[in-house]
Amino acid sequence: MENIKSYYSSLDLDTNLLDMIFKFYPEGIACKDSTLKYLFINQSYCKIFSVTNSLDILAAEQNKFLSKQNIKLIHDADEEIRKNLYPLNYILNTNRDKIISITSSPITKDSEFIGIISCVKDITQEEHLKEGFVKRHFQHINNEKNLQAQRETFVASIGHDLKNPTIAQIRSLELMLNGTFGKLTGEQSELLNMILDSCRYMNGMLSSLLATYRNYGGAVKLHFEEFSMSYLVNECISEMMYVARDKNLIIKSNFENENTVYADRVQIKRVVMNLLSNAIKYAYKNTDLVISVHNDFENVNFQFENKSPYIPEEKQKTIFARYVSYAGIHKELGIGLGLYASKKIIESHHGEIYVKSYKDDRNIFGFRIPVKQKNNCVKEVLL
Numbered sequence: 001m002e003n004i005k006s007y008y009s010s011l012d013l014d015t016n017l018l019d020m021i022f023k024f025y026p027e028g029i030a031c032k033d034s035t036l037k038y039l040f041i042n043q044s045y046c047k048i049f050s051v052t053n054s055l056d057i058l059a060a061e062q063n064k065f066l067s068k069q070n071i072k073l074i075h076d077a078d079e080e081i082r083k084n085l086y087p088l089n090y091i092l093n094t095n096r097d098k099i100i101s102i103t104s105s106p107i108t109k110d111s112e113f114i115g116i117i118s119c120v121k122d123i124t125q126e127e128h129l130k131e132g133f134v135k136r137h138f139q140h141i142n143n144e145k146n147l148q149a150q151r152e153t154f155v156a157s158i159g160h161d162l163k164n165p166t167i168a169q170i171r172s173l174e175l176m177l178n179g180t181f182g183k184l185t186g187e188q189s190e191l192l193n194m195i196l197d198s199c200r201y202m203n204g205m206l207s208s209l210l211a212t213y214r215n216y217g218g219a220v221k222l223h224f225e226e227f228s229m230s231y232l233v234n235e236c237i238s239e240m241m242y243v244a245r246d247k248n249l250i251i252k253s254n255f256e257n258e259n260t261v262y263a264d265r266v267q268i269k270r271v272v273m274n275l276l277s278n279a280i281k282y283a284y285k286n287t288d289l290v291i292s293v294h295n296d297f298e299n300v301n302f303q304f305e306n307k308s309p310y311i312p313e314e315k316q317k318t319i320f321a322r323y324v325s326y327a328g329i330h331k332e333l334g335i336g337l338g339l340y341a342s343k344k345i346i347e348s349h350h351g352e353i354y355v356k357s358y359k360d361d362r363n364i365f366g367f368r369i370p371v372k373q374k375n376n377c378v379k380e381v382l383l
Contacts, residue, residue, distance in 0.1 A: 028120030034113055036078050038063075048100065048122050067095055074102070081106050082113050091123075099124045162206055170199045191242070198239045201273070204266055221380045222264040222348060224373060229259040229268075229300050230293050236272045237291065240280060247285045254292040261300045262372050263349050267381075271342040271353075275304060275365050278338070282308040284361070295371065299351070303366025311357035319355055342367075348381035349373065 028045030032038055038058050046054055049065045057063055063071065070092050077088050087105040094100060104118040173196040175181065177189060184192070237251055244251055261268075279289055287307040294301050311319065320343040346353040351369030 028118075028122075030118045030120060031107075032078065032116045032118075034082075034115055036075070036082070036116065039115070045120055048098070048120055049094075050096065066092070070094065077102075077104060078116055081116055085111075085113060097124070098122055099127045162202075166199055166203045166206060170196065170203060173199065194238055194241065197235065201239070201269065205270065220267065220345075222267065224262055225265055226260060226262050227265045229261045229302065230255040231258070232265065232269055233272055233291065233293050233302060236269060236276050239273070240276050243277075244280050244289065247280065247283060249280060249283055249285075250288045252288055252290045254290065254294075256294040259293050259295055259300050260371070261369065263369060264345075267345045268349075268369070271345050271367065272302060274338045274342050275302075275367075279304045279306045279308075279365065282306070282363075284308060296368075298370060299368040300371055301366065301368045303364055305362060305364045307361050308363050310359050310361055311355065311363060313357075316355050316357055320353060344381050 025042055026044055028048045029040070029042040030038060030045050031040040041051075041054050041057055046052070049063060051057060051065055057065075063074070066074070073090065073092065077090055080086075081088055081104055085106045085108060087103065089101065089103045092098075092100040092102060099122070101121045101123045102118055104116050106113055107115040107117055173192055176184070177192055177196065233255070234253070237253065241251070276291075279291075283289055283306040290305045292301075292303055320339050343353050346367045346369060349369040350373065351367055353367040354365070356364040
């Protein structure tokens with residue numbers, strides 16, 4: 001200890017003041033000489049190791065209140081510090097279920113090793129708090145996984161339960177159109193064909209939904225093909241024609257040529273049907289619904305304009321967000337997934353979906369997608 005005190009004296013340090021600091025320092029302090037014998041321990045050190053008399057440790061090469069395994073760990077660490085003259089930090093787990101952090105540093109004079117000073121801290125409570133946090137974190141993750149699994153099971157079950165009656169409807173309509181139950185008028189055949197197309201579309205969507213949750217964990221696999229955008233939109237208009245008639249809406253269409261595009265036909269139809277359904281649902285009665293499709297060299301554009309309540313600017317910014325419902329803007333019930341899914345589908349085609357609303361109650365919804373997809377086209381979309 002005298003060697004160490006003389007070292008501090010050479011640094012013009014008040015060794016009495018240093019003794020006082022060490023003695024009452026809130027963390028454990030231990031000092032060892034060049035032979036690794038204990039020279040000094042403070043009150044906090046004794047408290048951490050439940051030592052009643054510091055003399056039981058002083059002048060010894062080991063802390064006899066520790067297990068043989070921990071004594072060896074400390075000795076090996078001290079030897080490494082003496083050899084390399086480099087500080088070390090390590091953890092001890094005591095027999096009293098304490099977790100102790102020890103940071104030991106070499107004391108040198110003229111590059112010669114003359115001792116070790118160690119700072120000892122009881123981190124049991126901190127580690128238990130960390131452990132509790134980690135457990136809660138993983139419990140939260142597991143809960144989220146369980147909820148996700150329940151949601152997927154629920155959606156898959158609903159999809160499966162809806163698929164059977166949909167198939168029955170398709171078969172029944174086919175029998176009626178084939179004349180199995182008698183001859184139909186031209187208007188009846190036209191109406192039943194529209195209903196049949198709608199049922200087939202629904203069946204395709206249900207099949208896609210079931211495949212999504214069964215195989216891709218919520219990701220819809222995209223199947224690109226070449227098709228006419230104008231023909232697809234006309235198909236959607238035909239399926240929604242009688243819904244529009246209920247509100248006495250006049251649908252006006254403006255198509256430029258065939259507008260061939262390379263995209264996932266089922267998913268693009270899903271977007272068009274969603275936008276068209278909203279256009280009819282929220283339009284004022286006895287108004288016009290104007291639908292247009294046109295090319296601008298690289299993109300094919302679809303949009304509708306209707307007369308419906310003004311959508312405030314702040315709502316326009318979030319209308320395509322998840323669980324933000326267009327219905328909610330009109331104070332109606334809606335889950336807010338249709339426009340969100342539409343946005344994800346269009347973005348997966350490297351396109352853009354948009355809304356414009358004017359205070360004269362003109363509302364425009366639309367999207368644009370490239371006529372041709374690039375080599376790095378997206379293979380699936382997570383909805």
